[in-house]
Amino acid sequence: MNQLTCSAILLVxxxxxxxxxxxxxxxxxxxxxxxxxxxxxxxxxxxxxxYEWDSPFSIISSFTYMSDTFNYTxxxxxxxxxxxxxxxxxxxxxxxxxxxxxxxxxxxxxxxxNYNKGKARTRWNKYExxxxxxxxxxxYY
Numbered sequence: 001m002n003q004l005t006c007s008a009i010l011l012v013x014x015x016x017x018x019x020x021x022x023x024x025x026x027x028x029x030x031x032x033x034x035x036x037x038x039x040x041x042x043x044x045x046x047x048x049x050x051y052e053w054d055s056p057f058s059i060i061s062s063f064t065y066m067s068d069t070f071n072y073t074x075x076x077x078x079x080x081x082x083x084x085x086x087x088x089x090x091x092x093x094x095x096x097x098x099x100x101x102x103x104x105x106x107x108x109x110x111x112x113x114n115y116n117k118g119k120a121r122t123r124w125n126k127y128e129x130x131x132x133x134x135x136x137x138x139x140y141y
Contacts, residue, residue, distance in 0.1 A: 092114040
């Protein structure tokens, strides 16, 4: 993650710290990461909010955002150059019950929705005699 994102996470964590010390609500902000098979890691943030009342039962919600771009270049059997570019974005919103056993241990379950968005582009550069390349355009998918 870049320095601007880390600074924003730190600023939001400090801003919400008074809420986290309240008797009946807790806000946490954390790092989110997922490994995508044959692609790599995608990173982002996770925000959780918990509301408690005078009962061991409470309600918890979670929002996760992850995004990353991937670039890859290879040469095929005809020596054509293929440049791949992909941008992946993930959003998740979930809510569910929580049960507090004591001050240190809680159990919770979440049910929710997620939205995934992916854009990809491949640029094809055809190898010409003499070592030059001619641009054959983009393929979008």
